[in-house]
Amino acid sequence: MRDVLLVRFGEVHLKGLNRPYFLRKLVDNIKRAVEPMGGHVWMSDSRIYVRDCPDMEACARRVSRVFGVHSVSPAVEMEKDLQAICQQCAAMTKDLKGTFKVLARRSDKSFPLDSMALQREIGGKVLEGNPNLTVDVHNPQYKLNVEIRDNCYLCVREMEAVGGMPMGTGGKAMLLLSGGIDSPVAGFQLMKRGVQVQAVHFFSFPYTSQRAKEKVFQLARILGEYGNGMLVHVVPFTQIQMEIHEKCPDELGTVLMRRYMMRIAEAVARRYGCQALITGESLGQVASQTMEALAATDQVVDMPVFRPLIGLDKLEITGIATKIGTYETSILPYEDCCTVFTPRHPATKPKLDALAAAEQKLNGDELVRQALEGVTQYRTWEEEET
Numbered sequence: 318m319r320d321v322l323l324v325r326f327g328e329v330h331l332k333g334l335n336r337p338y339f340l341r342k343l344v345d346n347i348k349r350a351v352e353p354m355g356g357h358v359w360m361s362d363s364r365i366y367v368r369d370c371p372d373m374e375a376c377a378r379r380v381s382r383v384f385g386v387h388s389v390s391p392a393v394e395m396e397k398d399l400q401a402i403c404q405q406c407a408a409m410t411k412d413l414k415g416t417f418k419v420l421a422r423r424s425d426k427s428f429p430l431d432s433m434a435l436q437r438e439i440g441g442k443v444l445e446g447n448p449n450l451t452v453d454v455h456n457p458q459y460k461l462n463v464e465i466r467d468n469c470y471l472c473v474r475e476m477e478a479v480g481g482m483p484m485g486t487g488g489k490a491m492l493l494l495s496g497g498i499d500s501p502v503a504g505f506q507l508m509k510r511g512v513q514v515q516a517v518h519f520f521s522f523p524y525t526s527q528r529a530k531e532k533v534f535q536l537a538r539i540l541g542e543y544g545n546g547m548l549v550h551v552v553p554f555t556q557i558q559m560e561i562h563e564k565c566p567d568e569l570g571t572v573l574m575r576r577y578m579m580r581i582a583e584a585v586a587r588r589y590g591c592q593a594l595i596t597g598e599s600l601g602q603v604a605s606q607t608m609e610a611l612a613a614t615d616q617v618v619d620m621p622v623f624r625p626l627i628g629l630d631k632l633e634i635t636g637i638a639t640k641i642g643t644y645e646t647s648i649l650p651y652e653d654c655c656t657v658f659t660p661r662h663p664a665t666k667p668k669l670d671a672l673a674a675a676e677q678k679l680n681g682d683e684l685v686r687q688a689l690e691g692v693t694q695y696r697t698w699e700e701e702e703t
């Protein structure tokens with residue numbers, strides 16, 4: 318008898334002919350997640366199992382963060398001996414109180430009892446051993462799963478996992494990552510759909526501090542835990558912001574700045590083989606997130622821009638941020654480059670020709686070139702920025 322994890326996957330089931338490809342990716346990603354913890358992954362009968370990890374509880378938490386995994390059950394693997402199975406089931410349920418049901422599945426048809434008979438037999442033994450449990454077949458608090466396959470697998474706990482699609486099956490995209498609440502959530506939403514996400518951060522030293530940048534790195538580390546770490550490109554942005562501030566109409570400042578962010582993000586994205594940009598914008602949240610302002614930022618790039626939060630309100634976004642673990646870091650009070658140069662009365666309906674005219678006053682190509690030349694990289698799995 319030994320402890321194993323039973324890993325269930327959701328949507329990958331629906332992939333028809335591509336299913337083997339999605340499954341292979343999923344298994345590889347689980348391997349990469351648990352092998353550093355000593356765990357061993359294998360697949361049998363279209364089920365994924367993990368075994369041999371010294372700390373199964375920690376391993377289960379790690380696996381529940383792998384995209385594509387629907388739920389994880391700490392389970393026991395044992396011989397197909399009816400008496401031993403009944404004993405083990407009684408032991409696993411001895412501290413439970415409330416209602417339960419036994420769910421037996423027999424894929425090994427040579428096992429003498431069929432599923433119904435197994436359920437009756439095991440249910441009886443559990444009830445005998447624990448007077449605090451009663452049977453409820455419709456809406457039980459606990460489900461005791463019994464699977465008779467190559468071996469017998471037993472579990473009562475099922476931990477919800479992140480779901481989504483295996484990382485790496487959805488292409489590659491570049492997230493514009495600020496230190497706020499929204500952009501980490503936006504990145505997470507695309508990662509969840511199997512997209513491999515890198516980040517670009519615009520840094521306006523000395524208007525924004527080293528600590529503000531550290532906060533962004535910390536957010537990238539948290540997001541990176543759902544995959545294989547995250548690569549962050551840090552773009553020196555002070556010069557562009559100063560020029561916009563000095564030479565352009567104040568009310569267009571934010572949208573102009575955002576247009577330069579998009580241009581630079583697209584250039585970095587192309588350099589690293591990304592096919593799309595991701596931002597944390599939500600319609601109407603601030604002046605630069607009106608439909609006109611969004612159109613004005615989209616106008617300067619050719620790549621698709623994904624805005625997964627566009628229809629969510631702040632409370633919903635905050636809820637996701639809390640659930641995925643970025644919220645506490647996002648609300649740390651360090652300044653962001655957007656807040657430093659924020660106009661007092663930003664235009665909510667910027668005109669495209671006014672923006673073009675303002676940009677004429679800047680030596681834009683040269684500013685972009687210089688910014689791109691100064692880009693540094695931070696890899697969440699390494700100590701230093703390079």
Ligand code: ATP
Pocket residue numbers: 492493494495496497498499500501517518519520578595596597598602603605653654655
């Ligand atoms: P967030 O909470 O993500 O900071 P926000 O509501 O503060 O979003 P804005 O400051 O208008 O919104 O920024 C909109 C989007 O632009 C962000 O979600 C992010 O994708 C991107 N962005 C803003 N500032 C930066 C930055 N310094 N570096 C990289 N991307 C940024």
Ligand code: MG
Pocket residue numbers: 495496497653655
């Ligand atoms: Mg922000």
